[in-house]
Amino acid sequence: MQIQYAERIRTLPPYLFAAIDQMKREALSKGADVIDLSIGDPDIPTPAHIVDAMKKAVENPEHHRYPSYEGMFSYRKAVSDWYRQRFNIELDPEKEVLSLIGSKEGIGHIPLAFIDPGDIVLVPSPGYPVYPVGTKFAGGVSYFMPLREDNNFLPDLDSIPEDVAKKAKLMFINYPNNPTAATADEKFFKKVIEFAKQYNIIVCHDAAYSEIFYEEKPVSFMQIDGAKEVGVEFHSLSKTYNMTGWRIGFVVGNREVLAGLGKVKTNLDSGVFQAIQEASIVALQTDDNVLEQIRDIYRERRDMLCEGLKSAGFEVKKPMATFYLWVKVPQKISSIDFVAQLLKEVEVLCTPGVGFGEHGEGYIRFALTQSKERIKEAVERIRRLKL
Secondary structure, X not given: OOOOOOHHHHOOOOOHHHHHHHHHHHHHHOOOOOEEOOOOOOOOOOOHHHHHHHHHHHOOHHHHOOOOOOOXXXXXXXXXXXXXXXXXXXXXXXXXXXXXXXXXXXXXXHHHHHOOOOOEEEEEEOOOOHHHHHHHHOOOEEEEEEOOHHHOOOOOHHHOOHHHHHHEEEEEEEOOOOOOOOOOOHHHHHHHHHHHHHHOOXXXXXXXXXXXXXXXXXXXXXXXXXXXXXXXXXXXXXXHOOOHHHOOEEEEEOHHHHHXXXXXXXXXXXXXXXXXXXXHHHHHOOOHHHHHHHHHHHHHHHHHHHHHHHHOOOOOOOOOEOOEEEEEOOOOOOHHHHHHHHHHHHOEEOEEHHHHOHHHOOEEEEEOOOOHHHHHHHHHHHOOOOO
């Protein structure tokens, strides 16, 4: 039997992190001691009180049946309470909060609700690869908005051609940003809202890193007047509470947009395991002192890696949020070639910027997801490179 993939699969580029995993496996198979600073998967354990809540919840037979599609009301209420406490935003847990099997799932599915073949989606470049992939699966066309250092890694909305803006149905933005670690202020979000209203575009703000910050708390897109009229905000418990493997998140905002995404989800998944939702309610009620301890760990790692890379000859700007460093390639070679060189010569793995889109070329991304001892060792190895 001859198996033939659909065109949407055949024309997909290799998923960035799957390709990196393959590079890592090949190096490990040869006995390399790889220090992996490539993927944003927290190495810090999920806080114990959340794990304890999960242990208790998983024994409840009521949770062993199908969950509700939109999420338990108690979970959605916990999300709305968290938004009120963190951002001073009022959300209707019934209509303005929707549970997700991780924010990645919701981001990948939302184009299916609003994009017809040929419709345009405004996508940041560099950016999370799921934005253009979800667009492609829905038959849409990505128009890439360059994120350049001279504009603080914010998209220049004024440079988007009017004929493109008129055809656009969705816009993805992401602050604090992956991979650049840039943050956005109220002024930028206000401009996004004005642009969205002018061209009738749904804004999808990915705020997965809002709680990984250092000197200043990031603002929420939902805090800005008019945000609920034009869009939604995606969140995940993965980074904030070190729960990447648990696969739970949520999206809040415009109730019509959430209803559209909900229609897709009811036909494609059966919701989040309720025991995980129970534990996530406890997570959302976590004292900020616990989260500050996590941020302190990343802050120490950030400072160590920034100073170490600078001393090795790299041009580095200290990030104010996320657990990423967005670093210029110090040689006149491609980001992929430089990543391969690092892995081969000093057994340190990072991520090539071009993997996040054409406008990520010239940069590499380091993740602060190893212990300070391993980061110190990585710096010592990198210093041996002849840049």
